[in-house]
Amino acid sequence: MGVSARLAWTLLALGTEAWNGHAAAFSPEAYTLALDFVHLVAAAVWSGGLVLLAAVWHRERPEAGRFAILFSKWALLSFLLLALTGALSTLQYLPTLSYLFETSWGTWLLIKVGLSLLVVVTAFLIRMRLRKGELPRSGLLKADLGLLGAIVLSVGVLTYQNPLPANEPISYHEMGTDMHVTLRITPGVPGDNAFTLKIWLPDSVGAPKKVALRLRPLGSGDVGFIDVPLEAYEDSELDDFPDFTKATFQSKGPYLAFRGRWEAQIRVTDSTDTEIVKSTTFRIY
Known part of the structure; x- marks a missing residue:
C-alpha cells in the first residue's frame, strides 16, 4: 500500500470517528464535524509521532535525536491545534462553561486539560535538551508516553458521557x-x-x-x-x-x-x- 493510500485510509478512519462522535449531535453540524476532524488529525500526529520517537529511541539513539528535532515542530503545531479545536468545540457544545462543573463529561474534560498541561511541561523539558544538542532522557519520554496513555483513557471515557446535564422532572x-x-x-x-x-x-x-x-x-x-x-x-x-x-x-x-x-x-x-x-x-x- 502506497503512502497516498495509507494517508487516505487514515483520514477516512478519522472522518468516520468524527461523524460518530459528539460533534454530529450539535449544530451547525459542518462546523462541529470540521473541528472534531481537525482535532483528531492533530491528536493522531502528536500521539503517532510520540510513539514512533519512543520506538526509535530504544533502537537507535542518534536517529531518535534527529527525528525528535523534526517531530518537535510538528508536535507543537499539533498541540496548538488540539488546544484551539478543543476549546472551540467546548464552547459550541456548552451553552455556559458552568456546565463543566455539573456533569461527568465536564469533570473528565477538566482532567484531560490538566493532563495536557503536564504534557506542555514535559515537552518544554524535552525541547530544552534538544536545543542543547542532547537526547531526551528516558524518564521524560516515559512520562510523555504515560501522559499520552492517561489522555487516551480520559478521551475513551468522554466518548460515553453527555456534555449537557440531563433534565429530570x-x-x-x-x-x-x-x-x-x-x-x-x-x-x-x-x-x-x-x-x-x-x-x-x-x-x-x-x-x-x-x-x-x-x-x-x-x-x-x-x-x-x-x-x-x-x-x-x-x-x-x-x-x-x-x-x-x-x-x-x-x-x-x-x-x-x-x-x-x-x-x-x-x-x-x-x-x-x-x-x-x-x-x-x-x-x-
Whole structure:
C-alpha cells in the first residue's frame, strides 16, 4: 500500500470517528464535524509521532535525536491545534462553561486539560535538551508516553458521557399545619411542560378560594412572574391526608421558555381570605 493510500485510509478512519462522535449531535453540524476532524488529525500526529520517537529511541539513539528535532515542530503545531479545536468545540457544545462543573463529561474534560498541561511541561523539558544538542532522557519520554496513555483513557471515557446535564422532572412537596402542597413539572425541559399542582387545606378551612401558580426566571433582570393558567381536575391518586381537604389543578404549555434557574411561586387564598405563599427554585438545562 502506497503512502497516498495509507494517508487516505487514515483520514477516512478519522472522518468516520468524527461523524460518530459528539460533534454530529450539535449544530451547525459542518462546523462541529470540521473541528472534531481537525482535532483528531492533530491528536493522531502528536500521539503517532510520540510513539514512533519512543520506538526509535530504544533502537537507535542518534536517529531518535534527529527525528525528535523534526517531530518537535510538528508536535507543537499539533498541540496548538488540539488546544484551539478543543476549546472551540467546548464552547459550541456548552451553552455556559458552568456546565463543566455539573456533569461527568465536564469533570473528565477538566482532567484531560490538566493532563495536557503536564504534557506542555514535559515537552518544554524535552525541547530544552534538544536545543542543547542532547537526547531526551528516558524518564521524560516515559512520562510523555504515560501522559499520552492517561489522555487516551480520559478521551475513551468522554466518548460515553453527555456534555449537557440531563433534565429530570421537577417535584416539590412541602408539609405544613396550614397547608400541604405538591408541584410536579414534567418533563422539566425548556418549552412545553405539564404542570400538576395539589393543595391540601385543613377541613376547618375547606377548599381554597383562589390558587395561583407563577413562574419567574432568576438572574434575568427585570423579567417578572409568568402566570400559569390552572384548571381543576379529578385526581385518582391515593394521597389524601387525614383532616385535610384536597384540591388538584393542572396545566400544559411553554411557560418555561428557556434554560436557567427558575422560581415557582404558589399563592393560595383560603375561605377566610388568608393568603399562603410557598415557593421553590429549580434549574432546567
